[in-house]
Amino acid sequence: MSMRGPIATHRSATGIPTGRLGIWWLLASEIFIFGGLIACFSFLSLMVHRGLKTLLSRV
C-alpha cells in the first residue's frame, strides 16, 4: 500500500484505519436513510391495507 496522500489515510486513532472508519460511518448514515424509507413504506402500505385510506377519506 502507498503511504502517500492525506494523513487521514495512514493514521489511525482507533485501531481501525481512518479511511475505513470513515466509509463505515457513511454507510451507517445510509442505513438510516434507506432503512427509514423502507420502514415508512412498509408501515404505510400495511395501514392502507387495514383501511387507513377509508379512514382518511372521512376526515
Place this chain on the structure above:
Amino acid sequence: MTAGAINTFVLLTSSLSVVLAHAAIEKGDREKSFKYIWYTIGFGLVFLIIKTYEYTGKIIHGHTITDNLFWSFYYTMTGLHALHVIGGMVIMALISFDIRKGYNFQRVELIGIYWHFVDLVWIFLFPLFYIANF
C-alpha cells in the same frame, strides 16, 4: 419485473468485478485493477440504462411519482439508489486514475465496501418493489 431481475444480475456481477479489482491491487497489479474498476463502472452504466428504459415504460403507462403511495416510494427509493450508483461510478473513475499513477491504493477497498452496500440496498428494493408489489 424482468428489467428488475436483469438489473439484479448486473449489480451482482459488478460486485464481483469490484472484488477482482481489490484482489488485483492487493497483488500490486495496477493495470488489472484499473481494468476491473472500469468493468464495474460499465456494469453501473448498464444498470442505469436499464433503469431509464424501465422508468420510461412506467411513465408512458401513466405511473408517475404522484400516482399513489407505491409509485411515490418506488420513484423516491429507486431514484435515490440510482444517484448512489452514479456517485459510486464517478468516485471509482477518480480512484482508477489515482491507482494507475501509483497512489491511494487503499481506496479500492473503500469504494468496494461502498459498492457492496449499494448492491445490498438493491437486494432489499428488488423484492419490495418488484416481487411483493403491495
